[in-house]
Amino acid sequence: MVDFLRPKTVWVDGRCYRIISPLTDNTNVNYVEDDSCGFVVIGKDVRTVRQARLKIQMLVEQARKKQPFTHFLSIPYNNPAIQTKFLEFKKEVLEKCGDCRGVDEAIFQYPGKLHQTLCVMVLADDRERQQGLDALNKCPDNVLKKYLAGEKLRVEMRGIEYMNDNPGEVDVLYGRINALSWSHSLQTIADSLVDELVKAGVVNRQHERVKLHITLMNTAFRQDPDGVTDIKVGKDRESFNARQIIEVSVSIVIDCGPREFGDYYFGEMEVDEIHLSVRHTTANSGFYSASGKIPILPHPA
Structure with missing residues (x-):
C-alpha cells in the first residue's frame, strides 16, 4: 500500500475494504484494497479498469524511483x-x-x-x-x-x-x-x-x-x-x-x-x-x- 493512496473504510458483503479515491476525475472507477488479494479495481467496463490499473502502476513506479533503497x-x-x-x-x-x-x-x-x-x-x-x-x-x-x-x-x-x-x-x-x-x-x-x-x-x-x-x-x-x-x-x-x-x-x-x-x-x-x-x-x-x-x-x- 503506497502512502499517496488515502483509503476510506467500507463494508461489502460482510467484509471490510478500503476505498481509494479516483486518481483522476475521469477514471469512473473505484479502488479498494482487499487484504487477501491486494488492490481491487471496480469499473463500468474492461477498458476503464485497464486504464486505472495502468495509472496505478505508473504512480507506484514513480514513487519507487524516489524511495531510498531498503x-x-x-x-x-x-x-x-x-x-x-x-x-x-x-x-x-x-x-x-x-x-x-x-x-x-x-x-x-x-x-x-x-x-x-x-x-x-x-x-x-x-x-x-x-x-x-x-x-x-x-x-x-x-x-x-x-x-x-x-x-x-x-x-x-x-x-x-x-x-x-x-x-x-x-x-x-x-x-x-x-x-x-x-x-x-x-x-x-x-x-x-x-x-x-x-x-x-x-x-x-x-x-x-x-x-x-x-x-x-x-x-x-x-x-x-x-x-x-x-x-x-x-x-x-x-x-x-x-x-x-x-x-x-x-x-x-x-x-x-x-x-x-x-x-x-x-x-x-x-x-x-x-x-x-x-x-x-x-x-x-x-x-x-x-x-x-x-x-x-x-x-x-
Missing part, C-alpha cells in the same frame, strides 16, 4: 583477520595523513560491516521481500554450482583505489578484491548473481558490471554512518585529499620490506555466504541483519 545484495568481508588489518590501516592513515584535508575518523567504514555491495533494491512489502528471497534462493543452482562447481571461493583483499580521476578530490576510497583461484572469475559470479535478481524483477540494473570493491573510506558516512555506500547524498558532500594516502610509504611487511598504502595487504578469506541485507540494521554479529542468506557451498547432507 535492501542490498552483499558479500560480507568482516572476517576477524581482515577487520584487524583494516583497523591497522585506519590507524596508520590517521597517524600519517590525518592533517590532509577531509581525512578524519568519521569517513572510515565500521569494521564489522566491511562488505561488497553487488546491487541495491527497494523491497517495500512482504510480497516484494518474498520475491527477493525467491530470486536469491535460485542463485545456488543457477549461478554458484555453474561457476564454482563445488569448489571454495577464496579471495584476497590487496591494494586501494579511488573512484575518480583526481586524488585530491576523493569521495570513496576502496580496497581491491580478487579471487585467488585462477578458475574462478569473481566478476562473472557477481554479475550473474545480479542478473538473477534483475530477471526476477526485484532489481533495476544500475551498472553494466558490478564494481568489485570494499569501501574503506566514504565521505557519505558523515551524513549516513549506516555503512552502505550506494546512496545519494546532499550537494554539501565534502571530498577529502587522498594524495598522501596513495603515495606515502608505510611499514607493511608482506614478503619483503615496506610497501605503499596503494599495495596494502588486508588479507585472505573464504567467502561463506551471500546475504540479502537490510539497510539501517545491525545483527548480533555486528554485520547487517539479513532477510535471507545463501551458502557458497551446499551444506553437507
